[in-house]
Amino acid sequence: MKFSYTHRKDIAGQEESDLSKLANKFRRQVEAELSLIRDEPVTLFLNQNDEYRLLTLKTWTYKYKVSLKFILDELLPFWEQFVQRRSKRMKKAGLNVRVSTLIGKKSEVILQEQIKKRLPRDQNKRLWISLERERIFVSSLSRDRDQFTKKLKHMTEYKDPRKWAKAYQRMIEEEQRLRDSIVTQLEKRPYRGNPFREETV
Numbered sequence: 561m562k563f564s565y566t567h568r569k570d571i572a573g574q575e576e577s578d579l580s581k582l583a584n585k586f587r588r589q590v591e592a593e594l595s596l597i598r599d600e601p602v603t604l605f606l607n608q609n610d611e612y613r614l615l616t617l618k619t620w621t622y623k624y625k626v627s628l629k630f631i632l633d634e635l636l637p638f639w640e641q642f643v644q645r646r647s648k649r650m651k652k653a654g655l656n657v658r659v660s661t662l663i664g665k666k667s668e669v670i671l672q673e674q675i676k677k678r679l680p681r682d683q684n685k686r687l688w689i690s691l692e693r694e695r696i697f698v699s700s701l702s703r704d705r706d707q708f709t710k711k712l713k714h715m716t717e718y719k720d721p722r723k724w725a726k727a728y729q730r731m732i733e734e735e736q737r738l739r740d741s742i743v744t745q746l747e748k749r750p751y752r753g754n755p756f757r758e759e760t761v
Contacts, residue, residue, distance in 0.1 A: 579612065580608070580611075582615070583608075583611040583612050583614065583615055584611060586611075586614060586615055586617075586618050587604055587606060587611050587614060589628060590604065590614060590617065590628065590632075590655075591603060591604055593628050593629050593632055594632065594654065594655070596629070597629075597632060597633070597636070602654055603654075604654055604655065606659065610659040610660075613659045613660060613663050614659055614662075614663065616663035617631055617632075617662070617663060620668070620671065622753070624671065624672070624675055624684065625684045625685045625687075625688035625761070626671075626675060626679070626684050631671060634670065634671055634674040634678075635662060635667050635670060635671060636655070636656065636657070638670055639656070639657040639661060639662065639667075640656050640657070685758075685761055688755070688761070689755045689758060689761060692755040693755045693756065696742065696746070696755070697739055697742065700738070700742050701735060701738055701739070701742075743756055
């Protein structure tokens with residue numbers, strides 16, 4: 561199937577628009593984390609190229625299985641000390657460092673070293689696996705759990721508390737069967753980053 565030049569241009573324009581939206585959304589996430597770190601509202605005034613560069617931090621959260629907060633907490637103090645040795649006017653506001661510096665090779669090396677130091681024995685990966693598995697369970701079971709909950713009447717509606725206990729037990733067992741089914745299915749899928757196959761993480 562051949563695409564006309566106009567069609568290809570439209571696709572490229574859509575992809576650029578999607579990237580801009582993604583970059584803009586992530587910038588707001590960085591601002592939110594910085595506001596917590598600085599204990600005051602933070603607004604980043606970045607040009608489009610720097611917004612795109614900032615997405616490297618998002619990539620690192622997936623690559624190293626750590627939070628954005630962890631990355632900023634480890635990198636910003638290092639670069640602030642570095643800048644402060646060269647400028648007495650430095651204020652702890654915003655990023656306080658060029659985006660190109662923050663996402664550079666030196667920063668990635670520092671991040672790798674801090675992960676090894678603060679999260680030995682792959683604690684970051686184990687925590688990520690645990691959280692990701694639970695996220696999948698919650699997403700997959702939400703509809704079924706709602707159905708179970710509707711079926712399970714309140715304890716006061718049972719004349720015999722033992723009947724309520726049995727109904728509750730059946731609900732827990734059914735949910736466990738569904739969890740086991742999800743695990744069995746996903747363990748067969750060797751896609752990258754599958755939390756049910758640790759060798760892919």
